[in-house]
Amino acid sequence: MRSKQRTTPSRITAVAAAAVVAGLVLGGCGVRPAGVTDSAGGAKFTMSDSTPAPTKEIDNFNWAMYAEPFSLDYAYAFDYPDNTVLSNVCESLFRWNADLSTSPGLATRVENPDPLTWIYTIREGVKFHDGSEMTADDVVASLSRHLDPEVGSFWASAYQNVETIQKTGDFEVTVTMTRPDYVFNSSLVGATGVVESAKTLEAAGKDYGNSSTGVNCTGPFRFDQWEAGESITLKRFEDYWDPELKAKSGQVTFKMLPDATSRINAFQTGEIDGGFAIPSNAMDILKASKDAGSLYFGADTSVQSLVFSNLAGTFKDVRVRKALMMAINREALIKAAEQGYAKKTDALTTKSVWTDVPPQTTDEAFATLPSTPYDLEEARKLIKEAGAEGSKFVFATASLNAAFDITARAIASAAKEIGLEPEIQTMSNDKYTTLFSDPEARKNVDLLVTSWYLSSTEPLEMYSVLRTGDFSNYGGWSNAEFDDLVNTAYTVQDPEARGKLTGKAAALAAEDVVWGPLYETVTSMWLGKRITGADPSINYMYFPWAAQIGGR
Structure with a gap:
């Protein structure tokens, strides 16, 4: 929330x-x-930058969620549940790394030739989940939704100083400001920088991102099914553009478990393989459950x-x-x-x-x-x-x-x-x-x-x-x-x-x-004994963390 x-x-x-x-x-x-x-006077917890690398691919894993996403429409993805799922399906112009640094994502370069102009070079060869290729047209359509009062984007304030968003090349987009804004570019690691297929946005209209339509983005997982109140299933996207982040699991299923006790029991029994936001009163219990998995803390x-x-x-x-x-x-x-x-x-x-x-x-x-x-x-x-x-x-x-x-x-x-x-x-x-x-x-x-x-x-x-x-x-x-x-x-x-x-x-x-x-607080993450690979960092909100998870 x-x-x-x-x-x-x-x-x-x-x-x-x-x-x-x-x-x-x-x-x-x-x-x-x-x-x-x-x-005993020792450290209550230690921070980790990463977890052990996986040794093999797996068919699937289950991930616990304390609440159901409000929407998978990036314009309304304003909370933990929404972004925990969406970060694996949709990608932004830049990536937010585990150490909270930023690196190229769907944009390979940014230029700021004058205080009112930002020029983005768009990555070539990237495919949406329907097989179509991403171009500057898709970037313009995606970013422009934050300016549309009919959409009512929850992230509109990030675009408060944007005057125009224009295609200036097949793989180049130029954003012009009404006044200098040196915060805008940094925001593009998150929901404000997500790119969706322009054709999908037009076809889905107001139904975009709901349980029946899902999304059609560029991430290492593609939307498969949303059973309201129960689960959301994602499938590996075989044509993902980045070989280093190709999903190591064929599927990930997000299970809605609003009851904290049920989540912890599911961690201990192995019914659920992992989760973020571990209840604090269960941390010592899980730390002691070494045979069931591992508890990690991060940025x-x-x-x-x-x-x-x-x-x-x-x-x-x-x-x-x-x-x-x-x-x-x-x-x-x-x-x-x-x-x-x-x-x-x-x-x-x-x-x-x-x-x-x-x-x-x-x-x-x-x-x-x-x-x-x-x-x-x-x-x-x-x-x-x-x-x-x-x-x-x-x-x-x-x-x-x-x-x-x-x-x-x-x-x-x-x-x-x-x-x-x-x-x-x-x-x-x-x-x-x-x-x-x-x-x-x-x-x-x-x-x-x-x-x-x-x-x-x-x-x-x-x-x-x-x-x-x-x-x-x-x-x-x-x-x-x-x-x-x-x-x-x-x-x-x-x-x-x-x-x-x-x-x-x-x-x-x-x-x-x-x-x-x-x-x-610190980011907390539980990985059951079957899986490993994800980073315990708040960057999971905008980085395809599930793609890193494979078998121990």
Whole structure:
């Protein structure tokens, strides 16, 4: 859900765990700060760049999904389930690698001859799954959908400064800007850079990407079948253009298993071969299940945050937003909900997405962010000053896993402790994901939680969504100074200067507590004893990771 919620050596129930965390979060007595060490003082986990290379091809493997994709239309692929599948079927102009670097994809070259022009050389000899050859016409048609108000792309903001997208050669596309935009190109590693057959887009129309039509792209797997509520099956594409990433499995089947316990049991029995976003309360269990498979941790760009989705009600006053953040003992929350597999943060981005910015500039940006330390007394004082005692709000949540249940209950308990009155609205996993793409679904919802990932190594991607009127500015926050800083940063080519402007914008958003950062997570991945080869990295959202998987 733009919100992948991650969830002891023991299988405690969500209710019992919530009772434990209530005491930890609210009282905070005798709780040492959560870290990345285990009970023996050793490393809680180690990061991996890759997994052992496969030794053979396999006929198929099964992959667990916590929710069903909203759509396989790249214009609406805005969440973990959608992109976990789509990344293996459709490809973008550039690739996002496991170390979060970028390399050529369906575009072999990019030129920026002047501040308003981007010229892309399109790879030749690439075939769509129907056998037709990709040309510049397909690229123009695919990218242009983000400009079409009839399509209503969830990624339209990435194209905010695009004036025209034109074919300037059989294998050349030129994008002209209305103003300089040095963030646009970096976004093309993700859904904004996906290329689909122009003929398919025209033929499918509004049915494109749904369970009956599927997609017709260029990836190492082709769409085969979508059984609504059950599974999505992909078949190996034999004419894939890149021999180094030709799929090592003849088929991959994505199984929809919304119940976290069912997923973990399926991992242990071998019924399911693998999955991402492992519930935190199952990590120690799976680490000990060495005969069943292996648990890996890798690079991530996600931050678990509170989203104040209605700034016209209880959370209109910044003092109320700040008070709720101060009422949450984040270190205790990490320990209880995430079992220590996370790190406290005051930022809405990880440092891993500031790769082009000099380290000193990055450190300064993070150091100047205001903090909201755990302080119940001060939180109660702010609530009283704001005249918000007894104020009610609707807190949307879902039973994604134990960690999410614990987090939701802890936040609700913290709110009650400082005099607010939360009403918990529990939704199905699938419905919860729609909160991040459908304004109608957010009606009457004041607060929700997200694990917000960035789709590129550009921190402006995060702060751009908080501008006035942006698609993902869920609370409708508006700050002219912030807007000006972000919009100006887009026009700055130098990464250091752009980073400094981004840092100032980040500080403004933090001071107003537009979103409330709780902690950073890591990418988690389970590979059963039959399979190996995938990289444990957030890049799986936009890289054909399933093609790497073969037999051990």
